[in-house]
Amino acid sequence: MNLEHYGWNTDWQQKWLQRDRKQHVPGRIVSDFGQMYRVWTSAGEVWGEVSGKLKHEHQDRSELPAVGDWVEVQVLEQEERVIIHSVLERKTCISRQAAGVATVNEQVIASNVDTLFLVSSLNDDFNVRRMERYLIMAWNSGVTPVILLSKADLCPDAELKVAEMEGAAPGVPVHAISALEDMGRDIVSAYLGEGITVALTGSSGCGKSTIVNWLSEAGVQKTQGIREDDSRGRHTTTHRQLFLLPQGGIMADTPGMRELRLFEDEGGLAQAFSDIEEIGSQCRFADCKHEGEAGCAVREAVEAGVLEERRLSNYHKTQRELKFQAVKEARSRRKADPKGRGSKSGAPRKSSSYWTKQLMDE
Incomplete structure (x- = not known):
């Protein structure tokens, strides 16, 4: 081999x-x-x-x-x-906070990934606010995010959904695809060059395993249907695994996430909301919180219809969660290591922040 x-x-x-x-x-x-x-x-x-x-x-x-x-x-x-x-030292590392109310541990989803496919299905489970969180995870991980809107054959207004998602993901490619109709294969295959590692992530039932089977041209992953009452699915993939694709790339499929609590912020928040950061640079005051201060360019953008109110609201919500979790993490760290001796392996502890639970139930 x-x-x-x-x-x-x-x-x-x-x-x-x-x-x-x-x-x-x-x-x-x-x-x-x-x-x-x-x-x-x-x-x-x-x-x-x-x-x-x-x-x-x-x-x-x-x-x-x-x-x-x-x-x-x-x-x-x-x-x-x-x-x-x-x-060997990892080039990139996709991770989140491990599930469980009391845990503050990092769970590595996949490492040494070049491109992360963020999958959302074009049915009633379509959620722009959720995608903003996946984007933060991607940027923090050091990978290149690409958004795939699956099951386009079920959506009569796929182009409008693509435009809506593009508005929430500045600079990130967004593609509507359908494995059933073989729609978008060439576009997706362009990311799968020889030796390139691509990972798939998304909520349960969004079509990740179907995409793996479609691109591999073989039934390497089991698939299940979705519930008609809420357009959500059951977990099909039960563990993470790499697959060698005929296009030459390597693909990692991951179990659907019921919850996404992001582990550590390495600038992902600023990149995921880069439009707000850019507009905010024009505010009268450098420390403007965009909550009604005089000369706030961000609030002016909302009032002018340039920036969506819900996007700004999610930006504020995420900032508050970050501050809360930073305090929680600091207390947990002091309790676990009151003398600040670091990890048992001798490696310095990371400066990490944890985010509150975001449920993504099946």
Whole structure:
């Protein structure tokens, strides 16, 4: 098996050569089953497990291997199994706060992704405000977002929906597609060059697994219908997994999200609401909160119909949540590590912010 087909390139080779790894070989995590992994290596796809040393050094689950990671593995002779000794530094990392009211842990959805397809179906589940949150996650992750509006065959006004979504996603490509009608295949395939990794994310029932099957030209993922009463679906994909596509790219399918609590802000808020940030630069006061101050260019834009009131409202809501969660995180961190000693692995703690729960029920 040629690792270049799975995304290995000169950049990864340079990272690999930074340490003496002569006794080991590179591999890529295909799927994660908790204690065991499926790993692509030059010898084929095998089972893998994390070494005891790696588990001890990185007790934070987010630092252990995730789907898409390049890892250093030891091949066990006469066994179709490898031991994972280290994770190569990630180029990008798509993550959210792990589910659960009391948790403040990072959950890695996929790593080393080049393009993130944000999928929303063109039925009653179409939600612009939800997409704004997915965009924040994408920008924070360092990936390039692309919005796919699926099931266009069910929507008589798909062009209007595309325009509406474009207004909420400045500079982000938006494409209406239909796997059933084979609509938009060439457009989507253009993102799937050899060695390029693309991930799919979205709420349950938005059509991610159907898109994987459509692009792979095979039934590699199970699919289910949606409930007619609310246009929402059940979880079909139960774990994250990479697929090699005939176009040459690699695709990661992920389970539908019932909730999206974003982990850490690395400028994603400003990028997702770049239009508001740009208009705000023209306000009379540099610290304008856009809540009625004199000379507020943002409020003037709303009154003139240039900026949607609901978009500004969501921007304010997200800012408030960020401040609340920042305080909550700081308290949690002080309680867990009162002396500020950092993580057990010796790595410095990240400066992270957590967002309040946004339900995305099936």
